Amino acid sequence: MYREKIPVTALPAWSKLNDVNFLDSKVADLGASKGFGLVTERALNSKDTFDIPTLLTIPGDLILSAETVEEHAKADQDFRQLLDAAGGKSLRGDVLLFLLMQTTIGSPNRNHVGLSTAWTAYTNMLPDLIPVPTLWSEEERFLLLGTSLEVAVTAKLATLLREFEALREQTATISWCKKSWWDDEALEFRDWLLVDAWYRSRSLELPNNVGECMVPVLDMVNHSSQPNAYYEHTPSSGVSLLMRPDKMLEIGSEITISYGTSKSEAEMLFSYGFIDEQSTNKSLVLTVDPFPDDPLGKAKVAAFEGPPLLRIYADQDKIKWECPFLYLMLLNEEDGLEFRMLQQTDGSRSQLKVFWQGSDVSDATNTFETLTSEHPLSDVFSLRAIALLQDRIRQQLERLYQSEGEVELLADTPFVGPDRRSNAILLRKSERLTLEKAFAAADAQKNELVESRVVLRYLGSMDEPADEKTNSDDFA
Template sequence: MIRRGRAEGWLKLPISTFRSWAELNGVTLNGVQVGPMPGFEHRGSTVIAENDMTGGETGPLMVIPRDLALSRESVEGFAKSDKQLKEVLDSLGEYAQTARGTILVFLLIQATISCPEIPESTGVVNPLTEYVKFLPEELLPTFWTEQEQELLVGTTLRSAIRAKMNSLLREFEHLRSATEHISWCEKYWWDEDEGYVTFEDWMHVDTMYRSRALEFPGIGDCMVPCVDMANHSSGEAAAALYETDEDGNGILLLHAGKTVKRKDEITITYGDEKGACEMIFSYGFIEDSMESARVMFLDLNIPDDDPLRSAKIAVSAMAPGFRIFDGGDCTGWESDFVWLVCVNEEDGLGFNFLQTNDGDRELRAFWKTEELEDTSKLRDLLQTEALWEVYQLRAITLLQNRIEQQIEDLHEVGNPEKDSGVRDVPWKLAGKLRKLELKLLERAFNDLEDQKLVLIESESVKRYLGITDEENAEEDFS
């Protein structure tokens, strides 16, 4: 419905009419306009300065009424006067208690309201019904072809896309099963012959939200019309920031002392800490100036021959992997999960079934005599042990092995040739991501090697292994 509607034009309004819509709905635009950059129309719409201005000398560039922000709060407000929207939200249970869940459902219903092939009223028109029609189609990786996604083999983005597609499919099936008893949903969404909603439509509302959601103080995760038209720049290049005023309205402000010339683009940051993978995943681009992948998350499996593997999986609520990040002069890593992987029964890790108040039995983890109510706190306990350096060495060895595997995967694929069926944007993004991630992985591997060599020289490691020769210590430990 959505993608077909965009092709036919009924779900797409010209950006030239955006200002009229904004002013009609109480938005104040002060010295800025929303539209394509002159000479760069192919890049889509952005926020452009109408005059020379300096931060601190002008008031807010934009003021967006709080009730125009698309948030969980506003969707619940719309549902009070929109029977169809309320029916769907009520049917979805816990999923509709999240910002993401409520907003995606709202977006889908706005597209349904606008569909000319659905003659009956399926919802109440509101200001945001028109706003949805201004949102451009974003070429996020979930809409890359399979051939284009194959370019990502060996990168962390490949597994992220697969996980996202599986998650979207589960959400879509939940939406279908929860709403197919609602008469209008059964007829206009799910009917085998006359229904209009497809999985691709759900993918599309996901890209609308994922590429434009911002976290506003006092509002939370939301989509804020006008502000969400601003493009991204990192660090000092970002001209403006967004926040809320004393009345809870969304505002856009120039950074103090920042000078912007007439017809310049006014940018914000989507998050300077976001890595190359996340930028492509959520926004469909990475900056040309980006020289580091910044951060990567690699999955980590518990070895099949670990006798406590099943129990560890059962009690762990942690992400099964580790985070590598660029710390400037050197790399760093973070993981709560790795400590659960690298200790076992002979070290003091144990499991037992305890009876709960309702009579059930629940598997619990123990470190020596102390119950591990939260396995993410295991590291704190290990730090107090005489064998702390040994545990660190085990963890680093596990991480190095996993990093080495990822490096080999990237080298194995190499730099594939560009086929005729591959579009330029996915091709360029995939190639740059591979280079940035390979560079960070190689740096991380070398930094871990340095840490390992220091640990091998520690007295506790030597005593544990019963040897003093550095070469034998490293070989025996591995």
């Protein structure tokens, strides 16, 4: 959709009109990779003082939250119609519709649609170019091959496309949507990608039951792992940005907040389009699929609570991992795992039930690590888990190694932006290192388990001829 962009130089006027106060701070252009950011307009000191400087205040009615989206729908009939037809599934979905509505009102395609709000002009000041990978070119996304983001970005793009097609279907008969969006194909998939990217890279969590929301102007503040500012919210006075204690800032210093200390490099790149090189959080999340020839594979995925994911992370100098699904994946019927379909008494829908050693564990499918640890063959199960873990890591490393040559060639072409190139290369290097360390750690764990008496006896019993086996201890 064509947008009549408003330059960020209009922000001070917009702020005055909407009671946003800059206190010794202003928005400035910080250059290509960071975009805009907040800087100090004079030297500030929060050392040895109780009088911590406030840098910015934003009135509560400008916050875009679940509550305010609903308020806007009450005032704007066109938005109400849109929300009734395509909203109500998630907060994110409703906020995306609100942002789309604002860009429509602010565009020449408006056709007298909707009610202009403070957000209408504000969205027209927001950037078109956001470095999140859902907005990367195909060539740039190729650089993510073999990283944990390869699958995540592909899946996200597929979801976004489904959402956009659903929006088209759900609003095709609303006359203003037809006129402003669909008749001339003014609204494109790229517009949906953009509002999703705005939300992902600019939303934050506020206390006092506000939850996930967007706060204009506060979303101009960039991230640092050593932030010099923080924000707080009070129901009476809205949002304030304050200087952290014990800081001294020169005039023109960048004011920064933390976007979260627990986010991995992949999460930062996925949500914000950059990797903080100072970040010490080295972790990655991979998908795990059951064996293709496992007859119980589909049932295991269906019965498991949540998506089957493997998280590998560094805890101080140790590499650790967690993957509750792996402990379900490694079990067979002979181990005592059983699936049953229970028919409801009224003959309606049947329910999938999971049994372990005869007990119903349908509500605890993510606790198989604990359940198997109480079994006499627990070492055998742990060994199977480690072998599966190593296999998954090997698979991922192979994908990284095999794509390296092509990635290097492509990275130096004009099809790839310099920031995207450096972020993708950084992610590849960092994830490769973590995976290699995890592989070595798994090897050490495997070697220890192979020496376990339980494992040796179990493996011995597997090697025995069938007639002798019936006399030995039954581990199966």
